[in-house]
Amino acid sequence: MEGVAVAALRSVMLRVRQAAERSGRRPELVRVVAVSKTKPGSLIREAYDAGNRCFGENYVQEIVDKAPQLPEDIEWHFIGHLQSNKAKTLLSGVRNLAMVEGVDNEKVANYLDRAVSSLGRNPLKVLVQVNTSGEVSKSGVEPSNCVELAKHVKLRCPNLEFSGLMTIGMPNYTSTPENFRTLSNCRAEVCQALRMAEEQCELSMGMSGDFEQAIEMGSTNVRIGSTIFGPREYPKKQPN
Template identity: 45%
Template sequence: MSNNYPQATESRARELAENYNAILSKVDKLNPSVRLVAVSKFKPSSDIMALYSIGVRHFGENYVQELVAKSQELPKDICWHFIGALQSGKAKDLSNKVANLYAVETVDSLKKCKQLNNARARNDGEVINVYLQVNTSGEEQKSGFTSEEDMQETIEYLTNDPESTKLKFQGLMTIGSFAESTSGEENHDFKKLQEFKEKLDKKYDLDLHLSMGMSNDFEQAIKQGSTSVRVGSLIFGARPKKET
């Protein structure tokens, strides 16, 4: 491995590896086919390299500018997941400047799909996996589609439009409400996403993945059918607040 990449101290690398492996063990015990995405927002590239060195390749970031910077500094076989709120004005940058962008998990409009696809097509970049974000909790502060009808036009574009050459409709994503995620019981927000999947799979002949579950609720999410969980603080530790 090249020494040109930022490196963590031995103690920090050991801490991160232990944290990651502890979470991975819990994931594997519930369902070994579930993907663990290490959410590295606000954490230095040296932290990412510490996990990269033990074979981790899927990392999640919440801010376009931070993801672009890290993707240019770190190995090109990292599979980046964009999991933050996607602004229309940033979709082009995300698509253009992150060659190894594996997935955008927060698509909530047809307009953003088209922006991602067209920017990628102009550069003849690799296909981006797309997750449609669903607002299953009904909370006003959360983004996402709210009904099957609401997302129909976007699904038609992803599955049938000949212009959509650089996007693959891989799945659905949601963020459970705090109350549901800390109840310790069946999460009704996750249940709603599973029901969306069943309807869409049948209607469009799909087999969609489900991205649901974070540090405080990933185990319950896996029990309810999640195929990808996004874990940050349990791996990397508490994050500093974003500077305003």
């Protein structure tokens, strides 16, 4: 695999830059999270040495195992549903955790808030996860409830920093424009309710199959795994 991830990363960054320019925004306003689920630290290190600093994981145990073995200036993102009873494990095990993309209920928000406080760390950035595709298998609040959860995080969780909204999208990692439009509409409602400028509220949408379209529709944060690191490898079932 020597060099393969680096070449793929460079290709992705070029496509991100071109999509950002088509959307009329500067490329540096779009963050690329390299999602390294199931991949070894050596491959993450390759992408790090090529200049990438933002990486994401979906499983608590995996990120807790990997993070201490890799450079401290990595910005780690935890992506997807987090079980509330694993909030403290995640935060204590990953001191350089930059963001949780996937607060989907008040209980998780409260657990994270208390964990940040008990560890005495700086406020943690979080994104509220919205189920834009209406699939019962997907985590996330209904679009009609996104304002209520965003308000809870911003007003009742002093150790969390409400930073925006995210969606997983469709099951094959390609989303229709309606999914992205729904999240964008949620942002407009949240920003109006919280009196925030839309530029202060991130949109995390777009993955390997649809990130260019997502950027063109306003995404500020794309989560790209297999396009950079190759197909995922699942040796055994992992707990979330």
